[in-house]
Amino acid sequence: MKSSFVWLLLLTPLAFSQPAGNPPDLTGVWGIYRGGRGADPKLAAPPASPLALKPEYAKPYETRRAAEADAAKRGEQLANTSVRCVPYGVPTMMSIAVYPVEIIQTAKQVTIVGEAFSEVRRVYLDRPQEDPEDVAPGYYGRSVGHWDGDTLVVDTVGIKPTVSGYRGMPHSERMRITERFHLVASDVLHDQITIDDPVVLEKPVTYTVAYKRMPNTYEMVEFVCDNNREFVDEKGIVRLKVQDR
């Protein structure tokens, strides 16, 4: 009788702090898993839904994309913020070229570090989201999350409109991003990203980034832009500074 009471006391805090079943541990370094040749199609990211911008936003967006394509045909790249070493922010930082992201998971917080530009985002699991109008617009906004079974659901608001969006799409301060992190295999993670913006989008757009777990010996590389030799000329074209001798 007495010992079972002690057991009850010991187990009670556990019962309150843990939801049904333990969530999977996503802690580790995750490399971008592009799929394609040699990849398992079952584990690759499913195709994205179409990007449906409202007409007043679609036109300038298409004009910019056409200008970029024309410049590329001339062998030139139009300036964008990353050329000035301004980081990407959410959600683009989740899928930069071949740069991994590191996930550090605790009971109260999930921290995600992107290797490119050493970007950091924090997902709070122990508090509610704020009214988006009270969140200072920034590159990472404010993210809160919860476990829906074995899926980590993350809600992000407060991304500054000047932060380039998915595929360079425009967005308003009312953009809301919902991510669902889910292991599709023991070493393959999907981040399904849904962007909703009632000002800019006809309907939400959803795309998925797939990751493969990197060897646990991998150490993240720092990325501080102290030697940026690319510059933007007077015509808005990206150039490389070479050393003259």
Added chain:
Amino acid sequence: MAPHSRFPILIGLAWFFAAFPLLAHHSFTMFDMTKQITLVGTVTDFQWTNPHAYIEIDVPDAQGAVKHWSIELGSPSIPQQSGWKFRSLKKGDKTTLVINPLKSGQMGGFLSKATLPDGRVVGNGPGREP
């Protein structure tokens, strides 16, 4: 891989990666990815920096006149995946570089592969040789 066969592969990659930035910092556009040049010379500086690493190299031409080239690599994280380290090259090292030159005609380019002083041939990250 022969130089003339590289272009279709890069087009394929660009198509495949279209939804994501292909490089962290800028595209390949300023470099002529259809053309490769081999530079044999002496390293004057090796910069293991972000957003890119650089090899500064003096290259004597056939007449013996020295031309200076600035060669860009990925950010350190990228060439590291091809076996580079921060001290893979140093001032005074003799090296052979295969590069894609700048379209502008300036003496600069993007590294494809390098022969290090220890004889190892290393690329410039995933998909960039060897």
